[in-house]
Amino acid sequence: MHLVEATEACTGCGLCVRACSPGCLALEDERPRAVRAEACILCGHCVAVCPVDALRHRDLDPAGFAPLRPEAVPSPEAFREFLHWRRSVRLYRDDPVPRSLVEALLEAARYAPTATNAQNVQFLVVDDRAFIHDLARLTVDCFRKLLGQLRNPLVRAILTPAVGKEVARRALEEVPDFQRLVDRWRAGKDPIFHNAPVLLVAHAEKADYFGRDNCLFATYNVMLEAVTRGLGTCLIGYFIVAWDRDRRVREALGLPEGQRAYAACTLGYPAVRYHKAVPRRPVAVAWRPERGSPGGAGGA
């Protein structure tokens, strides 16, 4: 079989050719033919766009093309209300989350966008409390060392020339926050993973320019799906910082060679119920052309 084949139902409308963004297809005798098969990114748009279901793709299972039902799309209001449910949950019940349920959640990650449709995000799931506790300890240790550096007069003297004024200012601003982290750990709390029963780490190849992006979108799909299953999640930036900075953290987590951790997310059953959405600031938006300029659309 060639890259694509059209059945007799094909009307030669050419939509598949138009929908193929890498330009793999062309119409010949009113039928789609692969003229640049090597550029195919397996996006499947050619098959999905066909109004008479006449196209087959050599490398894509026909059973994977589920019908898109318009009733599956929520109203804008319903979607917005759903978004309000996603919040950073930092209080979890002790109950473990069954692995089958975690696997079901991770299915949502498949449908996140990836650059050039690479679909190369991987997840490491840690559901052992002792191991999560070890990772928290190493993360706190990393911030304890960082605190020591930020308080060292020699380091402070070279900080601005080394990383720039803004980054230096921000790092110094974080000092009280890092100190609270260390204090809370000493007081027997887990200020990193909040005693969550499960930790998800999304990782991708270091060499992938969009590895971070791919991991974040995939993780976010999982976070939204978690809401639909009564589970809570929280992104753990501290752990990503520690993974980036500290060899001991990397060795403990033990990702495969050449992989980098881009998103860490706790998962568990929320211990408390939130009754309300929270207010958020409006997003800052600028327009080109600017509002009120000759080319601008004004208040349209």
Added chain:
Amino acid sequence: MHLVEATEACTGCGLCVRACSPGCLALEDERPRAVRAEACILCGHCVAVCPVDALRHRDLDPAGFAPLRPEAVPSPEAFREFLHWRRSVRLYRDDPVPRSLVEALLEAARYAPTATNAQNVQFLVVDDRAFIHDLARLTVDCFRKLLGQLRNPLVRAILTPAVGKEVARRALEEVPDFQRLVDRWRAGKDPIFHNAPVLLVAHAEKADYFGRDNCLFATYNVMLEAVTRGLGTCLIGYFIVAWDRDRRVREALGLPEGQRAYAACTLGYPAVRYHKAVPRRPVAVAWRPERGSPGGAGGA
């Protein structure tokens, strides 16, 4: 008013204290009091978690706390089906998108997670076709230059020592793709923004460690909400690469000083209808403890 105040309805249950992850609150005489007000990140969890609606926060508008209605949460199946609708749309109708509609979409960005609840994502919206065309030309130019470099024997000789084997291998693998980009531009197509009527660029402070993450989540909320309004979107990685690499691209886009572009996304009315979801590979998942190990949950 102090950071928080409890009305007479307060039962002293302490949930607000538990829900405050920076540890700003403590119970005194069975009422919440701010003991570390300076650490507040305005997450609003204290107010949202109160079962008797007894708490007010000094810096958060009570009207912003909308009730969370359970019926706003879709079933896992409905949510998954909705995710299938989000795809990379690269065929747009010519119709402009009203600015009021773009603004409504961008509202969804407010409810994306941001590290330490910074809510610092900004959007630049370009809805002038001539300007978008200029940005496409500059982006293609950037890749044309990159192609020249990747084909230069001197550059090729130092590529691996400069960027590492994997990055070098990938860059060389991209050569045919970059060449197609240049060829299609010469043939009068827009292989960057696909003639979309609107370009969204999410940006944040360069000095923000999680600026990229915050921009990506915000953009993804907008992309999902676009589906609910019959609009299509596509992430444009090429433009982000060009923004990162090329001063002329940065100058043309003209973000405010100290800001960095992290996500670019086209927006418009799809020119074609997709009838089906597309198959995606399963996500690779590893477990700690490993499956079948003494501590592992096995196939649970």
